[in-house]
Amino acid sequence: MTALDHAFGTDQRLVGGPWGGHHQRTVETTGEDAEPVARLTLGPADEASRERVAFEAGIASGCRHGGVEIRARWDDHVEGVRHGFTHEIVAVHQPDLPPVFDQDHGDVERWWATQCGCGDAVDSLAYHPTGISAVGAVGRAPVTRVDDYVRAHTSLKLMTLSDNLSLTPRRMRLDEVGTHVELEDAGVSLGGQTILRDLTLSVGAAEVLGIAGPNGSGKTTLLRLLATLTAPAKGTGRVLGAALGTPEVYGIRREIGLVGHIPTVVEELTLRENLDHATRLFGGDTARIERALQVVGLAEAADRKVEQSSYGMLRRTEAARLLITRPRLLLLDEAFSGLDVDAQQLIDALITRTTENGGAVVMVSHDAAHLAERAGRVMAISAGRLDLVA
């Protein structure tokens, strides 16, 4: 049971079509008596995030069984760039109705403005015997420029009110609505030789895409294209809203995490110094370094120099860096090869974390079966061309 399952007290199960591709899917939310209380059909852009599905199904059903009442308006218009508006949706449940509210809409709006700092953004209120819930959109931003699109995101803050009315976040940021990667007939040439050709690809929020192919098929070049480190020679593409091959990409590179063939570390530094260096350059919180080292199991070995460290340790250092930089697009190039089970689980956790936060993951490997275990969709690349496998 996921955190949101628990929060909503509902049981979601998937019925209907496949997750990937261009099919729609249906999510059925059931209550205690196993009777469907809501059906929600999600479009192709909303890929493979079970928690997100839970959230949306929860919105549709009102989550009445968990005592949490949620109503939300989900306004996504195709206008300008992609989405006309993005919302940060805040759902709050007050189990015991305090006297101050007195079921007065104005009181609740004032409380909302005070507690959430979100002014006039109450979208809906619900009163029921066990309490009151309020849902509103905060940080609503019209999207008129690519930069806005890149910055804007949709997230969920599910909070409960404690007795003293202070808000306690139970879950922060669920998802971003949108397509993280789009390629349209893109091709890449290196040294006059065509490496990738006619690539059309779309990777949505919370999606894990696997790309399998033999050595020399163009996997690494494709990842470099998606990492904005290589520009398309033909066709077009957007990554996190930025057009490939244009200066727009400079602004979104910080949100991309690339784990390449060779662990990227400064060889003359220790593992801890490497993490510190990357964190400082990124502008991250250096106080999180120790915690990150503990999480990846390097707390004891952090003062080893790179030359004294194993391949797995270097991969763990990269994982620690990604824990701090929290990329929205995670690109993995044979990231599991040569790793022990623990380290593989760490990479798995990074994938899960990225998708849980609304990010997307693209992983390439020569091992299609290995990809199928982890990816919602697997494509094959051969001689620079992509085909859907599963």
Place this chain on the structure above:
Amino acid sequence: MTFWDQAIEISRVDLRIERRMGDVLRIILPFAVIALLVFPLALGVDLSAITQLGPAVFWAIGVLFGMQVALRQAADDRPERRDLYALLGVDPAARFVGRTMSGSVLMVGFMIVLLVATFVLYSPRLPSGWPGPVILAVLLTSVGMTELGTLAGEVTAGLRSRTVLASLIVAPLAIPLVIGGSQTLESLTRNTSILPWLLLLVATDLALAVAGVALARPLEEASR
């Protein structure tokens, strides 16, 4: 993180690496001092000639070995590290400035030690009041050499034989710096104005700084 925060962080780590590896202190500097020693041996026991040639040998050795100091970062600059910096959001211009800062510290130290060694080995005759102008000239030349080396490293990034190519770029472009530095010493000896030569050094440093900052992004993108 601001531009200067990034530049300072890159400079800090570069100096830490030098402290740990000692490329300049343990390898380039001793060889440069040995090269200074070789010249008097080749010239024989003509002490007046040795005294007269001292400043020229200092600049020749300074430029030749200084090039190694200036280009040492380029030799270590792996493509993966450049990609990492790009994905961490490091401004290429900040990287240029940071590397120039750390490189200048090392180059100034290198040139000062070389200057002291020149005085010990050659006993050049200089007028009173020389330390200020000479140290200023050494400082400006060192900064210019480092900027040139960093820029050459960026121009040749991603190319095979980049170290050799970078040296070929640095050597001719270092001529204004060599002329400025050596003529400052010469003017001091002749008791003529050193201002034109110091201005030449300042102008060269500024031009290289502007070029380095302005070209940092295009060169980085072109190197991939």
